Amino acid sequence: MRWVVVGSSGYIGEALCRYLVAAGFSVCSVSRQPFGPGGVSHRQVENYCPDTCAELFSAGDRVVFAAGLSSARDCRRHPARANEVNYQLPLAILQAAESAQAESFLYLSSVKAVVPPDGEIAGEWAGEPAPDVYGNSKWRAEQKLLASGATIRVNILRPAAVYGEYVSSAGTSGRGAEAVKAKRAYAWRQRFRAWGQLFPWVPATGWRSFVALEDLLSAIYLVVESNSDRETFIAAEPQFYDLARIASVASGRRIKSSRFGAAVLLVPARLLALVGVKTGFLDVQRSELYSSARIKNALNWRANRRYSQYLRGLDGDR
Incomplete structure (x- = not known):
């Protein structure tokens, strides 16, 4: 069973590739960069279009869309680019994955897709669609993906603010964006x-929710490995920080x-x-607080790390 990580040159995508390789999976990385993380087969795509997307996938693939314009400032400055990468591209990738009879498609969104009630601990359906360019592009993509007629499994994962880095069992950490x-x-x-x-x-x-990169990687793995379909999950620690x-x-x-x-x-x-x-x-x-109770109850996911440990350097100073 092959995993295909679209956006492998990004912070989360690069770490996910190495996490999956360490677990013994066959991994294909996809990005605009000429090289991927070590241990993967890599496809460079400089211009995403129907023809190039159609060549990326095979039957049975597990596709994770980890690409995107993640800077809110960049999204404000380049709204057309944000719309293209965060909204239009995942729809095109899903269509290509469906045509190739992939097994599943996971869209890495963000808790910023929704504005939660101020100071309340929000679940997946609390709050209103984000009005800003970044959050709204993520929200619109979520709705289109979940409502698609694709026969493959489609799921959404919204991480809280991500911190840290992934160090493999071999002791190596990221060399690129991570x-x-x-x-x-x-x-x-x-x-x-x-x-x-x-x-x-x-x-x-206000207070904010966080999630460690390594805990997020385990959440991605659990969602893709599960039988979940048309589900939305939040990945966040149970503690909050101002x-x-x-x-x-x-x-x-x-x-x-x-x-x-x-x-x-x-x-x-x-x-x-x-x-x-x-x-x-x-x-x-504003306080933006999120609960990961749903993914805990459905998939037995737990956030093992805490941002306070990272701040104190208990994960090991670098």
């Missing part, structure tokens, strides 16, 4: 530690939230909003 993101995350962890040592407060923010808690855990000191500090820092964003310029900064005071 390594870059891990390096950036490590730098931010060091900044949080430094801030906590210098200042007793941080601007007040900026004060992040700084406190990272620094080992008690850091307080300052609403006044947040109000001052958000003045420019509020002024821009008055003249019609939208930014994501005003959303930092």
